[in-house]
Amino acid sequence: QTGFITLDSGFKNTGATKSSITFLDGEKGILKYRGYSIEQLAEKSTFLEVAYLLIYGNLPTQKQIEDFQHQISRHTLVHEDMKKFFDGFPSKSHPMGQLSSLVCSLSSFYPESLDPNQTKEEFDLTIIKLLGKMATIVSWIYKKSLGHPVIYPKNKYDYVTNFLHMTFGQRTEEVEIDEVVIDAMNKLLILHADHEQNCSTSTVRIVGSSDCNLYASISAGISALWGPLHGGANQAVIEMLEKIKNDGGDVDKWVNKAKDKNDSFRLMGFGHRVYKNFDPRAKIIKKACDDILEKLGINDPVLDIAKKLEEVALSDPYFVERKLYPNVDFYSGIIYRALGFPTEMFTVLFALGRLPGWIAQWKEMRENKEPIGRPRQVYVGENDRDFVPIEKR
Numbered sequence: 001q002t003g004f005i006t007l008d009s010g011f012k013n014t015g016a017t018k019s020s021i022t023f024l025d026g027e028k029g030i031l032k033y034r035g036y037s038i039e040q041l042a043e044k045s046t047f048l049e050v051a052y053l054l055i056y057g058n059l060p061t062q063k064q065i066e067d068f069q070h071q072i073s074r075h076t077l078v079h080e081d082m083k084k085f086f087d088g089f090p091s092k093s094h095p096m097g098q099l100s101s102l103v104c105s106l107s108s109f110y111p112e113s114l115d116p117n118q119t120k121e122e123f124d125l126t127i128i129k130l131l132g133k134m135a136t137i138v139s140w141i142y143k144k145s146l147g148h149p150v151i152y153p154k155n156k157y158d159y160v161t162n163f164l165h166m167t168f169g170q171r172t173e174e175v176e177i178d179e180v181v182i183d184a185m186n187k188l189l190i191l192h193a194d195h196e197q198n199c200s201t202s203t204v205r206i207v208g209s210s211d212c213n214l215y216a217s218i219s220a221g222i223s224a225l226w227g228p229l230h231g232g233a234n235q236a237v238i239e240m241l242e243k244i245k246n247d248g249g250d251v252d253k254w255v256n257k258a259k260d261k262n263d264s265f266r267l268m269g270f271g272h273r274v275y276k277n278f279d280p281r282a283k284i285i286k287k288a289c290d291d292i293l294e295k296l297g298i299n300d301p302v303l304d305i306a307k308k309l310e311e312v313a314l315s316d317p318y319f320v321e322r323k324l325y326p327n328v329d330f331y332s333g334i335i336y337r338a339l340g341f342p343t344e345m346f347t348v349l350f351a352l353g354r355l356p357g358w359i360a361q362w363k364e365m366r367e368n369k370e371p372i373g374r375p376r377q378v379y380v381g382e383n384d385r386d387f388v389p390i391e392k393r
C-alpha cells in the first residue's frame with residue numbers, strides 16, 4: 001500500500017461495481033441470474049427468456065416474450081454490404097477475430113447507436129438489433145469457414161432454432177433440426193449467459209464507461225473472451241484432450257506436466273478465479289454431455305479421457321490444495337462437437353451465449369451513471385533523468 005493506492009493486480013480482491021444481475025457464491029458453487037438458480041433456468045427456461053430476464057430484470061410474460069421474439073425476428077438480417085467484410089477475411093481466419101470486427105462494424109451501419117443520449121426506445125432498438133444480428137453473423141462465419149453459401153434467417157423459427165437452421169441448414173433442401181440439438185443449444189447458451197464481473201464483462205463495462213457505443217463495447221468484450229485463459233479455454237480443452245488421446249491417453253503424464261512449474265502446460269478447463277469448489281455450470285454440462293451423446297448415439301473417445309482426467313486431477317493434492325475443479329469450459333466443447341460444430345467455433349458460441357449478459361451489464365452501468373473507469377498504478381520505473389543527445393548515448 002503506498003499512500004491512498006492499493007495494488008490489486010488482476011482485481012483479485014476488488015469489487016468494481018454494484019450489480020443486481022448475477023449472484024455467484026464461489027465457496028458454495030451457487031450461480032443465480034436475477035435471483036433464479038441456474039439449475040432451474042437451465043432445466044425450465046429458453047435462452048431468449050433468460051436473455052429477457054437478464055436485460056430487463058424479470059422473467060417475461062407470454063405477451064412480453066412474444067413481442068421480444070417478434071421484434072428480434074424483424075432485425076435478424078444484416079446489411080448486405082457487410083458481406084464485403086466477410087469476403088475480405090482469409091478463409092481460415094479465426095472466427096473470434098471475424099466476430100469482433102463484424103460486431104464493431106454494426107456501429108457504421110447504425111450510426112444512431114453512437115449517440116450516448118439515445119432515448120430508451122432507441123436504446124432498446126439497438127439491443128434488439130444486436131441480439132438479432134449476432135446469431136446471423138455467427139452462423140454466417142461458420143458457413144464461410146466451410147465455403148458454403150449462407151442461409152438467411154426465417155421468421156417462422158424461434159431464436160435458437162433459427163440460429164441452428166442458419167448454421168446447419170442447406171440452400172438445396174430444408175433440414176430438420178433434431179429437438180435434442182435445439183434443447184442442448186438452449187441449455188448451453190443459458191449456462192453461458194452471464195457471470196458477474198469476469199474479464200470480458202469488465203471489458204464491456206470499462207469500454208462503455210467512456211460513453212462508447214454498445215456495438216464497439218461488445219466487440220471489445222468478444223476480444224477479451226477470445227483469450228485461452230477465458231472463453232478461449234473451451235477450444236483449448238478439446239485441443240488438449242485430442243493431444244492426450246493422440247499421445248496414447250496417458251492422463252497421469254499430462255497431470256504431472258500441469259503440476260510442473262517449469263512446464264508452461266496447464267490443464268485447460270480447470271480452475272477458476274471465483275469458484276473454489278465445483279463450477280455449477282460444469283456439473284450441469286457434464287450431465288448433459290452423457291444425455292446428449294447417448295441420444296445422438298455418439299461415442300466420443302475424448303469424453304472418456306476428460307472423465308479420467310477429472311478423476312485423476314481431483315484426487316491429486318496439487319489440484320485439491322489449489323481448489324482446481326473443472327470449469328464451464330471443460331465439458332462444453334464435447335457437446336458443441338457432438339452438435340456438429342468445429343473446434344474453432346466454440347468460443348464464438350460462448351460469445352453468443354454471453355451476449356445478453358454483456359448487454360445487461362452495460363445497460364446497468366449506463367443506468368447507474370457510473371463514472372469512466374480509470375484505475376491508478378504504483379510507479380516502479382526510473383527516477384528523474386536528464387535528456388542525453390543521441391550522439392552521446
Ligand code: SDX
Binds near residue numbers: 195228329
Ligand atoms: C472462464 O471469471 C469468470 O467468471 C470466467 C468464466 C465466465 O463465465 O466468464 O467463468 C469463464 O474463463 C473459465 C476459466 C477458463 N480458463 C481455463 O480453463 C484456463 C485454465 N485455468 C487457469 O489458467 C486459471 O485457473 C484461471 C485463469 C481460470 C484462474 O486463474 P487465477 O485465479 O489467476 O489463478 P492462478 O493463475 O493464480 O492459479 C492459482 C494456482 C497457481 O499455482 P501456484 O502459483 O499457487 O503454485 O493454481 C495453479 C497456478 O499455477 N493453476 C493451475 C491451473 N489453474 C491454476 N495449475 C494447472 N492447471 C490449471 N488449469
